[in-house]
Amino acid sequence: MSYTEIMLISSIKVIVVVLAVLTGCAYSTWLERKLVGHFQHRIGPNVAGPFGLLQPIADAIKLVFKEDIVPNNVERITYALAPIVVFIPALLSFAVVPFGDKVTMFGYQIDMVISDLDIGVLFVFAVTSLGVYGIVLAGWSSGSKYSLLGGVRSSAQMISYEVAYGLSIIGVLVIAGTLSMKELVAQQSSFFDWFIFRQPVGFVLYVICAIAETNRAPFDLPEAESELVAGYHTEYSSMRFAMFFIGEYANMLAVSCVATTIFLGGWQGPLLPPIIWFAIKVALFMSFYIWLRATLPRLRYDQLMNFGWKVLFPLALLNVMVTALIYRL
């Protein structure tokens, strides 16, 4: 393939993925509201369109039309930068997720992945941990006490779980011996080869840490409405707020995609086309997220930090050691 062809194909893939991710984020909010509604014996959104399916679009239009209120004692540059710094890394982590097998289209062999980096897993972890910068910047530059406390709390929480988050997949890497997402999917070709069965402890650790990393219930302390109003995005409105919001859902989607790829066999499955299998697995993982939110109460801050450092981190290290020993013996 010539250089221009590569450029063109990559650009088309990028645009398709960006649109898919944005649609996914929008409909995750719909799914969340609908599911939480049913969990609480309510109906959930049902006015805009059939089953309220047009609700995300209505929300988006509303946000675009809202006034952008900038308080007068914010740090202008960092204040403007923070939502972008939250949103871009969340989006970038989709660059290495394989959505399906190779397909032939218009005479070209097209990989269903934007970029098959040989350090794919490392790339995802590096990029997602950049999101914490946006949160610190937002909290600090808003010039509000709530935002500052929310931002500091959030960053302490994220870095505490970051360590166990990184360690949780090392067991998989020991078995697989590769960092390429495509290669990881290829190694889970039969159902019982899925890494969730070979690394159950790693999977549980990954899920818990991922929930803490994305600031979701029961670890949603940074946004604790009752004590910090909305945490780091108290002073944001209009599209800037929307960026935080989309960023959070994009992060959840990214975590679901990575979990699907690393632990749940990726796009592989019988009968249905790969992309459908991938979507089903991601949707189930997202529903699990929402289910947790509807079920569990929020942790106290000291419980959260203790759990991260005194339970998850040693457990992750032990998991690495045990995996290495079993693999070697």
Place this chain on the structure above:
Amino acid sequence: MSEYLAIIIFLFVGIGLVLFTFFLSRLIRPANPYPEKTQNYECAEPPIGSSWIQFNNRFYIFALIFVIFDVEAIFLFPWAVAFGQLGLYALVEMMIFIFILLFGLFYAWKKGVLKWV
């Protein structure tokens, strides 16, 4: 190289998308700021004192421990990937490394660093 090129394209599309939505919303949204509206939120009262208040210095300590242990995690990544080709030596070596760090964690724990008051 084309793999990284795709990521750079992705990055630019992402930034372009954000700037475009900001621009679009600037065209159509109202703008009517007045002093009461642009005040910081503090439960509808005028804000008291500076917003950059002191916060618990334990946050710094946790940041320091994080740096130490995250560097460790980074060392584990290449070891894990190459584990299949490395001999028993690498296994023993890494066990010693992990034990030293576990000891460090245990030390910090006993010193009360991990305790949140």
